[in-house]
Amino acid sequence: xxPAYLLPETVAHQDGMGPVVELDSSSPAWLLTxxxxxxxxxxxxxxxxxxxxxxxxxxxxxxxxxxxxCGTYSHWLDLAQHPGVxxxxxxxxxxxxxxxxxxxxxxxxxxGQPVRALxxxxx
Numbered sequence: 267x268x269p270a271y272l273l274p275e276t277v278a279h280q281d282g283m284g285p286v287v288e289l290d291s292s293s294p295a296w297l298l299t300x301x302x303x304x305x306x307x308x309x310x311x312x313x314x315x316x317x318x319x320x321x322x323x324x325x326x327x328x329x330x331x332x333x334x335x336c337g338t339y340s341h342w343l344d345l346a347q348h349p350g351v352x353x354x355x356x357x358x359x360x361x362x363x364x365x366x367x368x369x370x371x372x373x374x375x376x377x378g379q380p381v382r383a384l385x386x387x388x389x
Contacts, residue, residue, distance in 0.1 A: 269299065269377035272315065273356040277373045284356040286321055293380030296343040298328060302336045304373035308364035310334055311372050315343065317351035
């Protein structure tokens, strides 16, 4: 199955949030992938996936650990622990230390792929 873009590749200079995405509720387990293609030295990116039953009330579902480097990072989301969540959105915070005049800059995106079956090991 092709992963869904929860946040297409985005170039950000400040904290923000992505578009609201309706979930495919047929699978309670999702594999989330954060891809960071650019981040400045002495910068930290915090990415959170929030969920909502009605697009009005949001709660954090998954928070990726703080990232300081480019790379691909994965995290599991178990929607069985969050019944009623029909919508998600990606939110991010950027922190910079060091020279104040340089500002912040990160390029990143988040995909989600429902996991429909788990493969059991041989007995």
